[in-house]
Amino acid sequence: MDRRTFMAGCLGMPLLAQAGGAQAQAGLTKIIFPFAAGAGGDTLCRLIAQEMAPMLQRTVVVENRTGGDGLIGIKAVKGASPDGSMVLVTTGPTMYLLPMVEPTPSFDTAKDFVPVSLLARFEFALVINPAVEAADFKAFVAWLKSHPDKTSFGVPSNGTIPHFMGSKLERDLGIPLTRVPYRGSAPILNDLVGGHISFGITTLADALSQHRAKGVKIIAVASAERSPFAPDVPTLKERGIDLVADAWYGMWLPAGSPPEFASKLGAAASAALAKPEVKEKLTAIGLIPVGSDADGLTKELAANIALWQPIVKATGYKITN
Numbered sequence: 001m002d003r004r005t006f007m008a009g010c011l012g013m014p015l016l017a018q019a020g021g022a023q024a025q026a027g028l029t030k031i032i033f034p035f036a037a038g039a040g041g042d043t044l045c046r047l048i049a050q051e052m053a054p055m056l057q058r059t060v061v062v063e064n065r066t067g068g069d070g071l072i073g074i075k076a077v078k079g080a081s082p083d084g085s086m087v088l089v090t091t092g093p094t095m096y097l098l099p100m101v102e103p104t105p106s107f108d109t110a111k112d113f114v115p116v117s118l119l120a121r122f123e124f125a126l127v128i129n130p131a132v133e134a135a136d137f138k139a140f141v142a143w144l145k146s147h148p149d150k151t152s153f154g155v156p157s158n159g160t161i162p163h164f165m166g167s168k169l170e171r172d173l174g175i176p177l178t179r180v181p182y183r184g185s186a187p188i189l190n191d192l193v194g195g196h197i198s199f200g201i202t203t204l205a206d207a208l209s210q211h212r213a214k215g216v217k218i219i220a221v222a223s224a225e226r227s228p229f230a231p232d233v234p235t236l237k238e239r240g241i242d243l244v245a246d247a248w249y250g251m252w253l254p255a256g257s258p259p260e261f262a263s264k265l266g267a268a269a270s271a272a273l274a275k276p277e278v279k280e281k282l283t284a285i286g287l288i289p290v291g292s293d294a295d296g297l298t299k300e301l302a303a304n305i306a307l308w309q310p311i312v313k314a315t316g317y318k319i320t321n
Contacts, residue, residue, distance in 0.1 A: 034073025051272035154188035162201035205286020
């Protein structure tokens with residue numbers, strides 16, 4: 001999907017705000033999404049952009065600046081003028097994991113960005129090859145122990161939440177596992193269907209259609225509670241694995257941005273996410289709308305750093321490995 005521009009509302013009343021001599025540019029805000037168009041996060045950006053435009057009395061556009069596992073887009077917003085013209089929407093993991101795994105971190109989330117809103121959550125799932133003779137998670141663990149030559153598992157990329165979920169599972173289960181990095185969830189699911197790997201860790205939303213079609217089998221989700229999208233599938237915690245690894249999308253502005261604009265932007269995003277038609281479209285693609293103030297996003301970020309920092313440190317993984 002090419003970039004689309006969402007325009008709405010009257011642009012004759014520009015929103016202005018002062019911040020260290022920087023003045024909010026009248027009429028235009030770019031939402032920078034650092035991943036490719038067409039996936040769930042991109043859809044989220046485009047839906048809220050359309051709804052926020054009339055609330056902000058601005059043109060709101062979505063721009064995909066891909067590359068570097070999200071770093072290209074993140075650094076673009078980090079270096080942008082704090083005038084309200086550029087906003088970052090990205091996954092939580094990119095904002096707390098990348099600084100942990102880069103040998104020399106490219107950014108400091110707390111210092112380089114102003115939190116705006118926690119937008120939506122999504123969930124991860126443990127998905128197995130349908131040929132594996134295991135009806136549930138316990139049986140699958142037993143199968144892995146009896147098939148030490150078939151312990152390969154797919155992750156969407158190295159240095160991601162699924163990567164470190166696999167590391168924690170390896171330690172908790174006491175079973176050597178072989179991680180296979182892919183470029184996204186789709187090739188993982190293809191190789192599961194083809195029998196080339198035993199299991200994969202992907203977003204629940206990406207695996208659901210294959211699960212329902214019996215192409216693959218979801219045997220556990222990593223959320224705190226059973227997912228509304230797969231209520232019959234137990235959580236890892238229910239199966240004795242102390243791991244909750246849901247993820248989320250958040251919105252940030254460059255450091256130095258006017259707090260008044262950040263507050264107004266967050267309120268507009270939350271109002272957009274509260275609309276029934278937006279909720280319906282997001283839940284249809286496996287996203288759980290949230291909408292919060294800046295404090296909600298800050299607390300979520302801090303909780304995830306506390307959770308994942310010791311896990312990542314224990315692996316010794318760096319992005320150059």
